[in-house]
Amino acid sequence: AKSIRESLAKTRQSVFGQVAGLFGAGDIDDIFWEELEELLIQGDVGVKTTLHLVEWLQEQVEERNLWRTDQVRELLRQRMVEILKEAEQPYLPGQRMLNVVLVVGVNGSGKTTTIGKLAKWHKDRGDRVVLAAADTFRAAAIDQLKIWGERVGADVIAHQPGSDPGAVVFDAIRTSFGRRDASVVIIDTAGRLQTQYNLMQELAKIKNICAKQVHKAPHETLLVLDANTGQNALSQAQKFKEIADVSGVVLTKLDSTAKGGMALAIAYEHGLPIKWIGTGEAVEDLQPFNAEEFVDALFG
Ligand code: GDP
Numbered sequence: 001a002k003s004i005r006e007s008l009a010k011t012r013q014s015v016f017g018q019v020a021g022l023f024g025a026g027d028i029d030d031i032f033w034e035e036l037e038e039l040l041i042q043g044d045v046g047v048k049t050t051l052h053l054v055e056w057l058q059e060q061v062e063e064r065n066l067w068r069t070d071q072v073r074e075l076l077r078q079r080m081v082e083i084l085k086e087a088e089q090p091y092l093p094g095q096r097m098l099n100v101v102l103v104v105g106v107n108g109s110g111k112t113t114t115i116g117k118l119a120k121w122h123k124d125r126g127d128r129v130v131l132a133a134a135d136t137f138r139a140a141a142i143d144q145l146k147i148w149g150e151r152v153g154a155d156v157i158a159h160q161p162g163s164d165p166g167a168v169v170f171d172a173i174r175t176s177f178g179r180r181d182a183s184v185v186i187i188d189t190a191g192r193l194q195t196q197y198n199l200m201q202e203l204a205k206i207k208n209i210c211a212k213q214v215h216k217a218p219h220e221t222l223l224v225l226d227a228n229t230g231q232n233a234l235s236q237a238q239k240f241k242e243i244a245d246v247s248g249v250v251l252t253k254l255d256s257t258a259k260g261g262m263a264l265a266i267a268y269e270h271g272l273p274i275k276w277i278g279t280g281e282a283v284e285d286l287q288p289f290n291a292e293e294f295v296d297a298l299f300g
Helices: 009-013 015-022 030-042 047-063 070-086 111-124 139-152 165-177 193-213 227-244 262-268 291-299
Strands: 099-104 128-134 155-157 182-189 220-226 248-252 274-278 286-288
Touching (some): 099 111, 111 274, 128 139, 165 193, 220 274, 248 262
Parallel strands (some): 099 220, 128 182
16 A cells, blocks of 8 residues: 555645745745745645644744744644644444444545445454445445445445335344354445435434444444545535534545645544545555654655
8 A cells, every 4th residue: 555655745745845845944924924824725724723723833933932934844743743643543443243334425525435445454354344335325336335345355235226225224234143253334325415404314314223233333433525625525524523423534535635634624623533544546545544644744
């Protein structure tokens, strides 16, 4: 798999490269702060998080009597790592139990691909994996999941397109219980946020079915967000937080974004853990999120 550094090369060479470029040995002046603010917003850090960072840096500069821009670089790095550390919560499936993982997100965010990668990760550690095709609205989604299932050696439970997603989930969990070594059920869900109310009801029903069959299930509700979609993804985070009780984010397509600052907004503005990052289309391109590595890859 590619390193995080390699994956973030695009953003390091564009927006965050420009941020790094601000920290020459010039004097700190108003233009420096304006440019820094503008670039961070451009890099998808989000307005709220950007203003926090700039204000925090200005306070530090004042307190410590700093005057050169290069003195700000390490402070910014340090504050970014602190913010992202809060989001650094590992994905830890329970031992000797059936883990139920619900995966939510809008269509196109990389949900199915992420499920395939996650299934592989579980297979590699010796888990039996069942995938539940509960996005019954799109026939293509069911087919995609079957392809991934075959590729990674996971069973896929699917019903007809248009059938009841709850029934698929029920079936998938029951199938898993029937086998002694079953250890994870990963549930694909519909991503039609435009019919938010329906989606909310559908997810609530799925969660109910999980909870009735397995103690404290779902044990994870992962929200998949495309790092290329910036502000849009942040508003998706807000909506899914309201309707799905998200336990962690998977930030996908970091290899193809020229921005990447969204991770900071997810952590600071939304207080959501980032459990995984997607760094490519291949099955091995899923990596645990690491705050320090991430910030170094942005600027380094
Ligand atoms: P879904 O509609 O949310 O299930 O999205 P898919 O899993 O079908 O993914 C949509 C597209 O994004 C596909 O072409 C994937 O190959 C691509 N994709 C998913 N994750 C990543 C990633 O981390 N990096 C890149 N470059 N492409 C990705």
